Amino acid sequence: DAKTTQPTSMDCAEGRAANLPCNHSTISGNEYVYWYRQIHSQGPQYIIHGLKNNETNEMASLIITEDRKSSTLILPHATLRDTAVYYCIVRVVGYQFYFGTGTSLTVIP
Amino acid sequence: EAGVAQSPRYKIIEKRQSVAFWCNPISGHATLYWYQQILGQGPKLLIQFQNNGVVDDSQLPKDRFSAERLKGVDSTLKIQPAKLEDSAVYLCASSLEAGGEAFFGQGTRLTVV
Numbered sequence: 463d464a465k466t467t468q469p470t471s472m473d474c475a476e477g478r479a480a481n482l483p484c485n486h487s488t489i490s491g492n493e494y495v496y497w498y499r500q501i502h503s504q505g506p507q508y509i510i511h512g513l514k515n516n517e518t519n520e521m522a523s524l525i526i527t528e529d530r531k532s533s534t535l536i537l538p539h540a541t542l543r544d545t546a547v548y549y550c551i552v553r554v555v556g557y558q559f560y561f562g563t564g565t566s567l568t569v570i571p
Numbered sequence: 572e573a574g575v576a577q578s579p580r581y582k583i584i585e586k587r588q589s590v591a592f593w594c595n596p597i598s599g600h601a602t603l604y605w606y607q608q609i610l611g612q613g614p615k616l617l618i619q620f621q622n623n624g625v626v627d628d629s630q631l632p633k634d635r636f637s638a639e640r641l642k643g644v645d646s647t648l649k650i651q652p653a654k655l656e657d658s659a660v661y662l663c664a665s666s667l668e669a670g671g672e673a674f675f676g677q678g679t680r681l682t683v684v
Contacts, residue, residue, distance in 0.1 A: 496672070505575070505662050505675030506614065549613060555670035558604070558627060561613030 465489070466550045471566040474544075480537040482565050484550030487531045493554050495526060497535045499546040500564070506549065509535065540569045573597065575676035577663050583682045589651035592679045596644070596665030602626075604673060605638055605648050606662040614662055620646065621669055653683045 467485040474480040486495065496511040510517055510524045512533075517524045523536040537544055549564040576595040584590050596603050601622050606614035617636065619627040622643035631638065635654070640646040650657055660680050664673040 503677075505664070505677050506673075508672040508674065511672065557669075558616045558619055559614075559673060561606075561615070563611075563613050 465552050465560065466562055468548075468550050468562065468565045470563070471568070473568050473570055474537075474540045476542060476569050476571050477539055480540040480544065480567060480569070482535040482537075482548050482550075482567065483532065484534070485532045486550070486552045489530050489552050490554070493552045495524065495530075495533050496551040496553055496559065497522070497524065498549045498551065498559075498561075499544075500549070501543075501546040506561070509548075540567075542569050542571065545569045575663055575665055575674055577661075577676035577679055579679055580677065581680045581682075583684060584653055586655055586683050587652040589649065590653055590681065591647050591649045592661050592663075592681075594646045594648070594663030594676060596646070596663070597667075597674055600665035600667050600674075601643070602666045602669050602671070602673075603640055603646050604662075604664040604666075605646070606664065606675075608660045608662055608678070610659070617648070626669070650681075653681075655683050657681060658683045 494511050497509040498506040500506045512524045526533045547564040547566050549561050551559050578593050603620040605617045608614040617631045618638045620640045623640045638648045660678040662678040664675040666673045
């Protein structure tokens with residue numbers, strides 16, 4: 463079962479930063495936080511993952527709180543193409559990905 | 572780099588018929604997953620392969636679903652007989668190793684009428 467809690471939906475103005483929160487209060491020490499997104503009619507796409515340090519790549523930044531009970535995915539300059547469902551997943555390396563219902567992000571022109 | 576290939580893209584069948592889906596993972600990826608995604612829900616794992624061995628099939632309805640991964644490369648997922656509640660998108664994903672991030676195909680949309 464999914465071990466994360468995310469808001470059902472969010473809106474963000476085009477060009478602004480989109481901050482997507484995720485609660486994972488029961489996360490274990492060996493579980494990573496992964497983010498995937500799913501654009502309509504496509505398979506999920508990997509975005510980023512981390513253990514306890516903040517991470518950044520060309521798509522997004524991942525901020526994990528010091529107690530690791532929550533995290534935030536940041537899309538620095540949202541575009542219309544970022545409209546998608548975003549999934550936050552906690553996972554032990556080698557085990558399956560449990561997807562919840564995610565956050566439906568709508569980027570507004 | 573070629574992505575995960577799945578076929579067919581769409582399939583409509585009548586209940587009690589059988590259907591098969593095919594997946595070709597990214598070259599060199601040892602781990603292969605099949606997920607079922609019902610409309611409005613997140614993907615749910617059906618089965619995970621490591622090379623040609625099954626790692627986890629605890630959520631696979633084995634009375635009607637079967638999957639195989641011959642030679643540790645391509646995989647097929649079969650449903651026989653199909654029920655109305657099997658209508659969903661069936662996603663295949665692969666990863667270089669069990670610990671790596673998974674890359675997903677576009678999925679096969681199954682409609683059972």
